[in-house]
Amino acid sequence: MLKTQGLRYQYAGADTALAFPDLHMDKGDELLLLGASGTGKTTLLHLVAGMRTPTAGSVTLAGAPFSALNTAERDQTRGKHMGIVFQTAHFVRSLTVGENLALARSLAGCAPDAAVIEGLLQELGLGHKLNARVDALSVGEQQRVSIARAVVHGPGLILADEPTSALDDANTDAVLTLLRNQAKRTGAALLVVTHDQRLKDRMSQHVELNPTS
Amino acid sequence: MKAARLARRNVLHRPLETGLSVLLLAFGVGIISLMLLMQRSLTEDLDRNIKDIDLVLGAKGSPLQLILANVYHVDVPTGNIALADARKIMRHPYIEEAIPLAYGDNYELFRIVGTEPSYPAHYNAEIAEGKMFEAAFEVVIGQEVAAATGLNIGDTFYSAHGLTDGTDVHRDKAYTVVGTFDRTGAVIDQLILTPIASVWGVHEDVEDANEEITAVLLKKKNPLAILTLPNLLRDTPMQVALPAIEMNRLTQQFGIGLQTLRAVALLIMGLSFISVFIALFASLRDRRYELALLRTMGAPPRRLFALVLFEGLWMTVAGIAAGLLLSRLGVMALGQVLEDRFHYEVTQLVPVPGEFVLAAAALLVGAVAAGIPARSALRIDISNTLGQGR
Known part of the structure; x- marks a missing residue:
């Protein structure tokens, strides 16, 4: 599903480029990327997601070159094949919870399907929030809705950027379980980027990023 | 979405x-x-109201007022002129058509205007019901008048003196409605038309009616009329005014405010x-x-x-x-x-x-x-x- 090769990224004004280990993930794989701040975890995630263009190296998604596409093509391919959970949940504030999920499906090119959206929200314990305003959700609920949004269009790859950094142990477990269950249900690959050592024991596969590698 | x-x-x-x-x-x-x-x-x-009226003949005074009073019927007339004097202009070879108007009184603030059938004809006002006025004290009313006053054919009414109030009512002679006009969109809709003789009749007791009228609407036959007629009138109490020019002047004055x-x-x-x-x-x-x-x-x-x-x-x-x-x-x-x-x-x-x-x-x-x-x-x-x- 995902393959990266010799990825490097040099920020403007930086002396050296960040170099990243090659990643290889098949459908259904789980991978934890661990690293302290400054090791470029988020940069790697954004390179994988095509939100940045690598200085060197390439990203291949579902067997096709991804990092070489132009901006608009990358946006559309990302929307179709990836679901991303960000550290802080953000939504289109003018839309309800259900509409935010419908928007994710529509941008990914999926037919609107109320049953899928309602079923997913049920599963996440948010069935009653279908028509709620996103501003009215609690932080925990927002994180769960953003997980729902990342999987609602059945992507092949789920990316999560520090999904648990703001949560206590109980919630960390809950969120991680949700992510893994959803990935398993849809057969997607799950890539989690974090500095949260608590996750190390909970996920079998992990790669540690070292500073100035 | x-x-x-x-x-x-x-x-x-x-x-x-x-x-x-x-x-x-x-x-x-x-x-x-x-x-x-x-x-x-x-x-x-x-x-619509100017419609082919090239000149208006009336008493000396503000030319704009003359136009407003006799073409649009919104201002008071500048005064009266002798019919005998007006006739000279009306029969001038440069004039094709001349429609005399004599202001009478009002009925419920609608103006009673003495004129000839050529006046409604000029505005293509057709008789909707009844007939055209013939004898003195027969009137034909416009649509607006009919709607506002509820007058019907055969009804009679007394006029009130002047144009603006209804207090001084002439009780001697009653007008009879003999017809109504179709809606024209022109000022006729708001007028009560009658033969000039009725206007004279009402005022017989007030003044020695030496056959006076208020104005004459003129249509020129020859463009020279516009140059010639003012000269002819220089030493008379009469004047001619050009509706197109006066209204242009008026809208230009409006214009500053509009701008x-x-x-x-x-x-x-x-x-x-x-x-x-x-x-x-x-x-x-x-x-x-x-x-x-x-x-x-x-x-x-x-x-x-x-x-x-x-x-x-x-x-x-x-x-x-x-x-x-x-x-x-x-x-x-x-x-x-x-x-x-x-x-x-x-x-x-x-x-x-x-x-x-x-x-x-x-x-x-x-x-x-x-x-x-x-x-x-x-x-x-x-x-x-x-x-x-x-």
Whole structure:
């Protein structure tokens, strides 16, 4: 599903480029990327997601070159094949919870399907929030809705950027379980980027990023 | 979800900023559209009443007043002239048609005008019911008069002296309604027409009626009439006035006020576009993360451009629509006042060509005002924006 090769990224004004280990993930794989701040975890995630263009190296998604596409093509391919959970949940504030999920499906090119959206929200314990305003959700609920949004269009790859950094142990477990269950249900690959050592024991596969590698 | 629909939701999500922009635009468009409608109504009305009247002969005084009183029937006459003197002009070889008018009294503030059947004929006023007046004290009434007074054929009434009040009623001779005119859209709708003899008859006891009339509407046969007639009249108590020139002068004097109003309206419209511009820019800064998010969800940059552009267009279209609606409400309200006070009808609600130009121009400027913030939405760096985490 995902393959990266010799990825490097040099920020403007930086002396050296960040170099990243090659990643290889098949459908259904789980991978934890661990690293302290400054090791470029988020940069790697954004390179994988095509939100940045690598200085060197390439990203291949579902067997096709991804990092070489132009901006608009990358946006559309990302929307179709990836679901991303960000550290802080953000939504289109003018839309309800259900509409935010419908928007994710529509941008990914999926037919609107109320049953899928309602079923997913049920599963996440948010069935009653279908028509709620996103501003009215609690932080925990927002994180769960953003997980729902990342999987609602059945992507092949789920990316999560520090999904648990703001949560206590109980919630960390809950969120991680949700992510893994959803990935398993849809057969997607799950890539989690974090500095949260608590996750190390909970996920079998992990790669540690070292500073100035 | 279509960009246009999401744009509408976003716009409605910021009711205050949107409301201000729409309100300003509605007022700007509304005032200009109201002016266009009134102008159209006014010029149509003025032209309809001038209809082939080249000259008006009457007593010396303000030429504008002479025109207003005898063509539009809104001012008091400048005075009376002797029929014998007027005849000389009416039979002048340069004159093709001459219609004498003699102001009588009023009935419920509708003017009773003594004239000849050639007067209604000039305005193509057909008899709707009954017959044309023949004998003295027979009257034919316009549609507005019939509607307002409820007079029917066969009814009789007494006139009140003068033109403006109903206190001094002549009880000696009663007028009889013998017919009604079809609606013409011209001032005839608001007049009570009768043979000139009835006007003389009423005033017999007041003055030694030496056969006086108020004015004569003239249609020229030869363009030289306009140059020749004023000379002929120099040493008489009479004058001729040119309706086209006097009304032109009047609308030009109106014009200064109208131009000021138009400048104010354009200023308000300008402000509204700045308001649209600022509303979008401010919301954009507020929503950087949201827009970056849309990109990660699969919306390419051009869709963000379309989204912000549509948001601006929604506000513009809402403002234009509200403005056009507002101007029509204004016409109806003003029309009611004008009709109550001056028997002057304003019914222009159909869009006039100027309004299409106005709407198109507003839409264009709105698109430009939205296009600049929309362009900046194209340049959002999603990685930096989302990496900040906020």
